[in-house]
Amino acid sequence: MSHSTNNSHSIVRDPLKFAYWVPNVSGGLVISDIEQRTSWDIDYNRKLAQIAEQNGFEYALSQIRFTAGYGAEFQHEPVSFSQALLAATEKLKVIAALLPGPWNPAVAAKQIATINHLSHGRIAVNVVSGWFRGEFTAIGEHWLDHDERYRRSEEFIRALRGIWTEDNFTFRGDFYRFSDYSLKPKPLDPQPEIFQGGSSRAARDMAARVSDWYFTNGNTPEEIKKQVDDIQGKAAENGHKVQVGVNAFAIVRASESEAREVLNEIIAKANPEAVNAFGHEVKNAGKASPEGQGNWAKSSFEDLVQYNDGFRSNLIGTPHQVAERVLALKDAGADLILLGFLHFQEEVEFFGKEVIPLVRELEAARQLSTAAE
Numbered sequence: 414m415s416h417s418t419n420n421s422h423s424i425v426r427d428p429l430k431f432a433y434w435v436p437n438v439s440g441g442l443v444i445s446d447i448e449q450r451t452s453w454d455i456d457y458n459r460k461l462a463q464i465a466e467q468n469g470f471e472y473a474l475s476q477i478r479f480t481a482g483y484g485a486e487f488q489h490e491p492v493s494f495s496q497a498l499l500a501a502t503e504k505l506k507v508i509a510a511l512l513p514g515p516w517n518p519a520v521a522a523k524q525i526a527t528i529n530h531l532s533h534g535r536i537a538v539n540v541v542s543g544w545f546r547g548e549f550t551a552i553g554e555h556w557l558d559h560d561e562r563y564r565r566s567e568e569f570i571r572a573l574r575g576i577w578t579e580d581n582f583t584f585r586g587d588f589y590r591f592s593d594y595s596l597k598p599k600p601l602d603p604q605p606e607i608f609q610g611g612s613s614r615a616a617r618d619m620a621a622r623v624s625d626w627y628f629t630n631g632n633t634p635e636e637i638k639k640q641v642d643d644i645q646g647k648a649a650e651n652g653h654k655v656q657v658g659v660n661a662f663a664i665v666r667a668s669e670s671e672a673r674e675v676l677n678e679i680i681a682k683a684n685p686e687a688v689n690a691f692g693h694e695v696k697n698a699g700k701a702s703p704e705g706q707g708n709w710a711k712s713s714f715e716d717l718v719q720y721n722d723g724f725r726s727n728l729i730g731t732p733h734q735v736a737e738r739v740l741a742l743k744d745a746g747a748d749l750i751l752l753g754f755l756h757f758q759e760e761v762e763f764f765g766k767e768v769i770p771l772v773r774e775l776e777a778a779r780q781l782s783t784a785a786e
């Protein structure tokens with residue numbers, strides 16, 4: 414957790430960071446026929462990235478998908494898409510999704526090092542372990558068991574970091590091998606941040622060992638706190654520092670009832686076949702996660718209408734209500750909130766103008782009361 418100590422009794426946390434999901438795949442972030450004024454094309458996305466960086470968002474997270482499934486008929490490749498967004502912005506950091514298997518760490522390390530130079534250090538990566546068996550089969554990739562996928566992801570991350578920081582990098586893993594490899598040029602310092610997505614035991618243990626950031630599905634502050642305590646406890650034992658990002662689907666409107674109505678309409682217009690098929694696929698993907706704590710293990714039909722349980726974080730209400738709930742997630746240990754919206758351009762701007770300033774006020778008030786303790 415990122416924090417600085419201002420005296421021996423109190424801890425002042427860094428300001429929360431905000432990220433948005435890059436709509437680089439079609440269909441938006443909900444499996445519903447409700448109107449979504451969001452486009453997956455590059456012109457829409459360039460403008461969105463500019464709006465985001467002008468309105469308090471520090472990061473944008475791209476998605477990797479090789480095939481359609483439950484929406485997302487069209488999918489742009491995230492590394493090249495991220496580079497296009499970086500070229501269109503000045504300070505936004507863009508997190509490119511990487512899927513070990515299709516991506517080999519030698520190629521990924523080289524690509525990202527170059528983009529790091531092109532963007533003066535604004536590229537980061539999200540190493541995802543995969544949930545979509547049909548996608549792996551379609552592109553001729555082996556579908557490993559759940560925990561094996563994480564063993565591969567961990568080697569992938571260790572390889573990335575080794576290639577980026579060491580000369581004559583040598584690595585003997587079960588999935589990847591390197592001999593005396595010296596990447597030139599290496600990324601500029603600070604090194605590209607490495608995010609990961611997933612909540613299972615294997616995902617948490619990987620975060621506590623190697624990732625800079627742990628991204629998890631939406632949840633209540635109570636449930637997020639349990640995960641944070643678990644991960645931060647283990648990370649401390651390992652002498653490793655990791656920060657936590659929590660997903661949320663935000664519906665911020667002038668009144669709470671208006672916001673709830675939008676949620677009801679999203680659910681009412683959900684396509685039940687697609688939602689159930691998505692639920693089947695993701696629950697099946699986690700079957701081999703022995704402890705059953707993975708993302709979606711407890712997701713209801715309503716939760717599954719948003720790909721990453723974003724309604725559970727409950728950022729649905731007025732700007733004041735949402736700002737308070739964002740703070741509750743921070744109190745639970747979140748360092749970053751990852752946001753999805755129905756109408757990205759309008760709502761990223763609205764969130765930045767109406768909610769983030771309230772969050773900053775609440776954070777300042779906390780800081781004052783902590784300092785007074």
Ligand SMILES: Cc1cc2nc3c(=O)[nH]c(=O)nc-3n(C[C@H](O)[C@H](O)[C@H](O)COP(=O)(O)O)c2cc1C
Pocket residue numbers: 475476477478510512540541542543544545609610611612613614615616628629630660698699702706707708709721751
């Ligand atoms: C914020 C976030 C972003 C993700 N992005 C992607 C993605 O772009 N592509 C993908 O295939 N999986 C993505 N995933 C899914 C994860 O790779 C992983 O398969 C899933 O979270 C289940 O992991 P678990 O069983 O460890 O909980 C994402 C997950 C999270 C939480």
